[in-house]
Amino acid sequence: MASLPLFPVTMVGSWPRTPALLRAQKQKRINKLSVDEFERLADAAIADLIRVQHELGIDIITDGEQRRDNFYSFVAEKLDGVRLMTLAEMLDIVEDKAGFEQILQTLDVPAYSLSNPTCVGRISRRRPLAVDELRFLKRTSDRPVKIPLPGPYLLTRAMFVAEVTRQAYPTKEALAEDVVAILRAEVADLIAEGVDFIQLDEPVLTEVAFNPGKTRTFMCASLAARGDPSEELEFARTLINQVVEGMSGPVFGVHVCRGNWSQNESILLEGNYQPLASCFHQLKIDQLVLEYATRRAGDLLHFPGKSLGLGVVNPRTPEVESVDAIVACVKKALTMYAPRELYLNPDCGFGTFSNSPVNQSDIAIAKMKAIVTASRRLRAEYEMEQS
Amino acid sequence: MNEQYLSQVRVLSHENAKEASVAVRRQCFSVGQAIEFDSEAPLASALEYVLGALGADIVTGFKRLADRRGVAVDEVEALITGRLNNPLVYLGVVGEKGNPGLEHVSVKVFVSTFAPADTIEEVWQEVLRRSPLVCTFRRAVTLELNWKAAF
Numbered sequence: 421m422a423s424l425p426l427f428p429v430t431m432v433g434s435w436p437r438t439p440a441l442l443r444a445q446k447q448k449r450i451n452k453l454s455v456d457e458f459e460r461l462a463d464a465a466i467a468d469l470i471r472v473q474h475e476l477g478i479d480i481i482t483d484g485e486q487r488r489d490n491f492y493s494f495v496a497e498k499l500d501g502v503r504l505m506t507l508a509e510m511l512d513i514v515e516d517k518a519g520f521e522q523i524l525q526t527l528d529v530p531a532y533s534l535s536n537p538t539c540v541g542r543i544s545r546r547r548p549l550a551v552d553e554l555r556f557l558k559r560t561s562d563r564p565v566k567i568p569l570p571g572p573y574l575l576t577r578a579m580f581v582a583e584v585t586r587q588a589y590p591t592k593e594a595l596a597e598d599v600v601a602i603l604r605a606e607v608a609d610l611i612a613e614g615v616d617f618i619q620l621d622e623p624v625l626t627e628v629a630f631n632p633g634k635t636r637t638f639m640c641a642s643l644a645a646r647g648d649p650s651e652e653l654e655f656a657r658t659l660i661n662q663v664v665e666g667m668s669g670p671v672f673g674v675h676v677c678r679g680n681w682s683q684n685e686s687i688l689l690e691g692n693y694q695p696l697a698s699c700f701h702q703l704k705i706d707q708l709v710l711e712y713a714t715r716r717a718g719d720l721l722h723f724p725g726k727s728l729g730l731g732v733v734n735p736r737t738p739e740v741e742s743v744d745a746i747v748a749c750v751k752k753a754l755t756m757y758a759p760r761e762l763y764l765n766p767d768c769g770f771g772t773f774s775n776s777p778v779n780q781s782d783i784a785i786a787k788m789k790a791i792v793t794a795s796r797r798l799r800a801e802y803e804m805e806q807s
Numbered sequence: 808m809n810e811q812y813l814s815q816v817r818v819l820s821h822e823n824a825k826e827a828s829v830a831v832r833r834q835c836f837s838v839g840q841a842i843e844f845d846s847e848a849p850l851a852s853a854l855e856y857v858l859g860a861l862g863a864d865i866v867t868g869f870k871r872l873a874d875r876r877g878v879a880v881d882e883v884e885a886l887i888t889g890r891l892n893n894p895l896v897y898l899g900v901v902g903e904k905g906n907p908g909l910e911h912v913s914v915k916v917f918v919s920t921f922a923p924a925d926t927i928e929e930v931w932q933e934v935l936r937r938s939p940l941v942c943t944f945r946r947a948v949t950l951e952l953n954w955k956a957a958f
Contacts (some may be wrong), residue, residue, distance in 0.1 A: 441923065446958040450881060508884065518888060530884035530917035530957050775958050 435484025692718025
């Protein structure tokens with residue numbers, strides 16, 4: 421990657437889709453729109469979003485996950501042995517119907533609108549997961565680019581639905597072996613295509629750490645039975661390290677958050693990163709992309725040897741954080757991290773689930789603009805100090 | 808009374824006081840007790856069946872009437888929430904006042920369609936006008952009815 425300035429700004433991933441793109445996504449799902457036509461519309465939406473990022477001065481560009489239904493379900497289109505099942509279909513087969521009902525009511529969406537990539541046979545890559553996304557980004561932007569991928573623990577937890585998966589894999593550990601192999605192949609392809617930053621999304625880690633035995637928080641984690649928290653974290657750490665083992669070139673990040681599907685902060689998870697610290701320390705990655713813009717995330721912790729993608733704005737609120745507040749947040753982090761170790765980003769995406777984004781694009785733009793302005797101010801101060 | 812307008816089911820008790828069997832035409836199904844407080848209970852309660860019946864009336868009616876008008880609707884889903892006046896009366900808690908009946912029922916219907924909103928609104932109004940259970944509930948409880956488009 422070309423050398424980055426201090427305090428580089430990037431998004432975590434998703435961006436609200438336009439009504440036209442949402443409509444096209446739905447039409448594609450019910451075979452009323454061809455894949456090629458959908459891709460043409462998605463290309464146009466992404467080109468617009470890239471232009472916005474260029475104008476704002478964002479340093480590492482993403483495509484806003486515009487081609488995806490959400491941050492992990494899209495793999496169903498790319499993998500054999502995986503079927504995208506709506507929650508409406510899954511309600512018939514999963515045991516914890518009440519847990520699903522709670523999530524549906526909080527999201528205020530129907531069961532037919534949420535989909536899960538469910539393992540229904542031996543899995544293999546029919547085509548790459550995100551290489552097409554990367555190629556378009558590289559064609560359209562000359563800046564460094566980030567590709568978010570669902571992490572191996574998330575994918576395993578989401579895809580293993582015992583009632584239908586056991587015919588192919590007796591345990592989630594057996595499924596995880598193939599998930600890791602698929603992600604390693606994907607990472608190798610992305611590196612070959614010149615990706616600058618690969619972010620593995622593992623939001624479910626917080627539920628493991630903060631919520632053992634309590635209400636399910638992530639739809640994607642509602643399926644596989646949860647084990648002992650320390651064993652689960654060990655399992656997750658092993659899988660993530662297996663994916664990145666021996667890989668080099670891009671920055672490898674892992675993104676963890678406490679839920680990004682409701683604007684009601686009181687129902688999202690709460691707690692600092694201490695219960696995850698041991699797991700984080702042992703991850704063989706370059707960066708932790710963490711939320712810190714809400715009190716729910718607790719006090720900042722230092723993870724030596726890793727840079728920090730510092731969450732400085734809440735993607736779910738209508739109020740735009742002030743530049744002063746963002747600068748203050750970064751200065752606090754600078755008591756633990758060197759300037760070169762800090763990247764600035766929102767806590768999470770602005771449109772994690774395409775049909776229920778947590779914010780509107782005009783507010784998302786204003787928030788990203790505030791981050792960029794803060795970054796410029798910090799850059800001026802600390803570049804001078806470092807020179 | 809016009810006999811062709813009658814609906815009839817036969818309901819049998821079990822040794823287990825928490826279950827009843829309902830025989831209707833060529834089918835039979837089991838129903839739990841009136842109200843269920845145990846989240847692990849194996850049967851849906853009588854109250855949940857009533858709410859489910861109202862929802863089934865609405866979603867099937869919506870699909871049927873939309874089809875009849877040539878309006879393409881991919882999915883219809885209803886969330887029905889009933890609020891009892893005082894379930895503690897049902898439990899026999901000493902000193903509790905009021906009645907254990909339904910007081911308020913809200914119905915939220917999600918519709919997946921590319922049809923214009925005013926077309927869907929026309930279908931919706933026809934559903935409400937022609938639904939046997941909506942018309943019944945309206946006379947008995949406060950009934951709140953809404954629909955929204957959702958992909």
